[in-house]
Amino acid sequence: MSKVKENDTVRVHYTGKLVTGEVFDSSLEREPLEVTLGEGSLIPGFEKGLIDMVVEEKKTITIPKEEAYGEIRRELFQELGKDQLPEDITPEVGMGLVARGEDGRERQLRVAEVRDTTIVIDANHPLAGQDLVFDLELVEIK
Numbered sequence: 001m002s003k004v005k006e007n008d009t010v011r012v013h014y015t016g017k018l019v020t021g022e023v024f025d026s027s028l029e030r031e032p033l034e035v036t037l038g039e040g041s042l043i044p045g046f047e048k049g050l051i052d053m054v055v056e057e058k059k060t061i062t063i064p065k066e067e068a069y070g071e072i073r074r075e076l077f078q079e080l081g082k083d084q085l086p087e088d089i090t091p092e093v094g095m096g097l098v099a100r101g102e103d104g105r106e107r108q109l110r111v112a113e114v115r116d117t118t119i120v121i122d123a124n125h126p127l128a129g130q131d132l133v134f135d136l137e138l139v140e141i142k
Helices: 044-050
Strands: 009-018 023-026 033-036 058-063 077-081 096-100 106-114 118-122 132-141
Touching (some): 009 044, 044 058
Antiparallel strands (some): 009 023, 009 033, 077 118, 096 106, 106 118
């Protein structure tokens, strides 16, 4: 029976959870994720978890934050004046914002703190600093 190896293209169903059990993403209500290993499109721990799986195999893996989205990086917090926001936005802690860089790429941000005249934004990935748990089911090796 064929096993997943580096550079294979696979289709996999997954459910991603925090260690508390809270689900943050799942493919079960949609098409399986199709990805080619080794292209860097997956977090390292997810890709490692797929290696050596066989079609129809199910397993649960725990990915330490170092192999997921890393530690929370303090340098990715920035204070901005509220006057830099569009007038129709009332910032609240946890609110998502999108910023466009000089290269035209969009970056997801989160409001971490609201002060009198400023806000603190966080450019870390929302799952940074967290160990993750994934339930995996290998659907196909292409």
